[in-house]
Amino acid sequence: MKKFPTNFLWGAAMSAPQTEGHSLLNGKSASTWDHWFETNPEKFNANQGPADTSNIYELYKEDCQRMEDIGLNSIRTSIAWTRLLPDGKTLNPEAVAFYRDYFQEIRNHGVEPIINLFHFDMPMWLMEKGGWETRESVDAFAFYAKTAFEQFGDLVSKWTTFNEPLVHVECGYLFGYHYPAIVDFKKAVQVGYHTLMAHTCAVKAFREVLPQGEIGIILNISPAYARSESDADQQAKLASDLLNTRSFLDPAVHGHLPEELIALIKENELTPETQAEDTQLMAENTVDFIGLNYYQPRRVQAPTNPAKPAKMPSDLYGAYDWPEKRINPYRGWEIYPEAMYDVAIMMKNDYKNIPWFVSENGMGVADEERFLDENGMIQDDYRIEFMKEHLDYLHQGIQEGSNCFGYQTWTFVDCWSWLNGYRNRYGFYRVDLDNQFQRSVKKSGLWFKQVVQDNGYTN
Ligand code: BG6
Numbered sequence: 349m350k351k352f353p354t355n356f357l358w359g360a361a362m363s364a365p366q367t368e369g370h371s372l373l374n375g376k377s378a379s380t381w382d383h384w385f386e387t388n389p390e391k392f393n394a395n396q397g398p399a400d401t402s403n404i405y406e407l408y409k410e411d412c413q414r415m416e417d418i419g420l421n422s423i424r425t426s427i428a429w430t431r432l433l434p435d436g437k438t439l440n441p442e443a444v445a446f447y448r449d450y451f452q453e454i455r456n457h458g459v460e461p462i463i464n465l466f467h468f469d470m471p472m473w474l475m476e477k478g479g480w481e482t483r484e485s486v487d488a489f490a491f492y493a494k495t496a497f498e499q500f501g502d503l504v505s506k507w508t509t510f511n512e513p514l515v516h517v518e519c520g521y522l523f524g525y526h527y528p529a530i531v532d533f534k535k536a537v538q539v540g541y542h543t544l545m546a547h548t549c550a551v552k553a554f555r556e557v558l559p560q561g562e563i564g565i566i567l568n569i570s571p572a573y574a575r576s577e578s579d580a581d582q583q584a585k586l587a588s589d590l591l592n593t594r595s596f597l598d599p600a601v602h603g604h605l606p607e608e609l610i611a612l613i614k615e616n617e618l619t620p621e622t623q624a625e626d627t628q629l630m631a632e633n634t635v636d637f638i639g640l641n642y643y644q645p646r647r648v649q650a651p652t653n654p655a656k657p658a659k660m661p662s663d664l665y666g667a668y669d670w671p672e673k674r675i676n677p678y679r680g681w682e683i684y685p686e687a688m689y690d691v692a693i694m695m696k697n698d699y700k701n702i703p704w705f706v707s708e709n710g711m712g713v714a715d716e717e718r719f720l721d722e723n724g725m726i727q728d729d730y731r732i733e734f735m736k737e738h739l740d741y742l743h744q745g746i747q748e749g750s751n752c753f754g755y756q757t758w759t760f761v762d763c764w765s766w767l768n769g770y771r772n773r774y775g776f777y778r779v780d781l782d783n784q785f786q787r788s789v790k791k792s793g794l795w796f797k798q799v800v801q802d803n804g805y806t807n
Pocket of ligand 1: 363366511512568641679708712758764765766768772
């Protein structure tokens with residue numbers, strides 16, 4: 349049997365905008381998602397918008413029981429900034445009551461809550477002022493963070509500032525997948541920088557309000573693998589790692605941006621506006637732990653005919669189509685569990701072996717009702733296989749000394765996925781959209797329960 353360390357956290361991750369529903373009710377103001385769906389519904393799969401999502405706002409008590417039913421000992425979700433502080437300043441009492449009861453209920457079921465502050469859900473009132481492009485967003489986020497720590501710090505001891513901060517940078521300012529769908533490398537860098545400073549200032553507030561607690565950040569990790577050992581391909585790998593991994597991981601753990609990243613940004617005339625105190629703030633506000641969301645690697649090669657200075661990241665590294673790749677056809681993402689080991693060793697060797705956990709890993713599959721058995725249970729053996737393969741490599745990394753303290757899958761109950769709506773399902777529980785969001789456990793949920801019970805599994 350492959351055994352995991354004592355007190356290993358086994359769980360699932362989710363987020364407020366993807367699960368709560370009640371998106372414009374109970375005092376909550378609009379996020380960019382509410383606004384975008386209202387103005388451009390055609391962009392969203394099957395007209396599925398953010399209003400209802402999986403209705404945890406109403407079903408959280410039953411859902412906390414469901415967490416216990418499949419043995420989870422931890423869960424990650426987020427607070428909606430727009431629910432807690434609808435105008436950025438005024439506390440919404442209904443939100444305080446809801447989150448307090450929800451977090452207490454999670455704990456009552458023996459599950460440890462890990463609470464995140466931002467999961468792609470920018471308040472519309474702030475976006476109207478320029479969102480992360482403005483320095484004002486840093487102070488606004490720090491105020492929100494401080495408020496959340498004060499209101500819920502007695503119920504939650506593990507906090508994270510951002511989920512995948514690079515995603516709103518890339519999707520919002522380079523590739524058009526998230527509002528405001530701007531394509532501008534320089535703005536993207538500024539947005540990334542302000543996000544980093546917002547994270548840093550939130551950590552600072554945390555140390556003041558909850559000195560006994562622990563705080564981290566959740567990063568999407570797609571380790572770069574170069575086509576060849578040639579200098580040009582290796583240069584592309586370096587650029588990808590600097591922009592996509594080290595841009596947040598280095599300051600979060602080491603307290604400063606990599607020199608090579610600063611030089612790369614400068615060479616390409618992308619240097620953001622900064623403030624004199626930022627360097628010291630970063631140095632003084634490193635994290636206690638890191639969460640890494642791993643789904644797929646990044647295959648890179650030297651770019652062909654790159655613009656100089658770079659207009660897009662593809663001018664710094666090209667995408668390499670690895671002929672041997674294995675793909676999840678529903679999501680179009682490569683399946684490469686081996687990277688889990690590489691990431692574990694990277695954390696050990698390059699990041700002081702800081703405590704870290706796999707904060708998301710999972711497989712989205714469309715039309716899962718194809719796999720319903722005669723008892724109405726989804727037989728998602730593919731998902732079990734996917735988790736096992738990844739856990740195998742994670743286990744190997746832990747055996748070699750990597751300080752990993754948990755594994756959380758995406759996700760607990762099927763949830764709404766941004767522009768993809770409910771097309772791909774990831775949950776341990778199926779959500780029936782035609783039947784008032786009724787849930788039913790999948791085979792993977794029962795498999796996971798056994799894993800948690802045994803603190804490991806047999807291949
Ligand atoms: C992660 C995000 O990147 O991947 C989640 O934190 C997201 O919000 C998950 O839902 C799965 O990706 P997708 O795009 O298929 O929903």
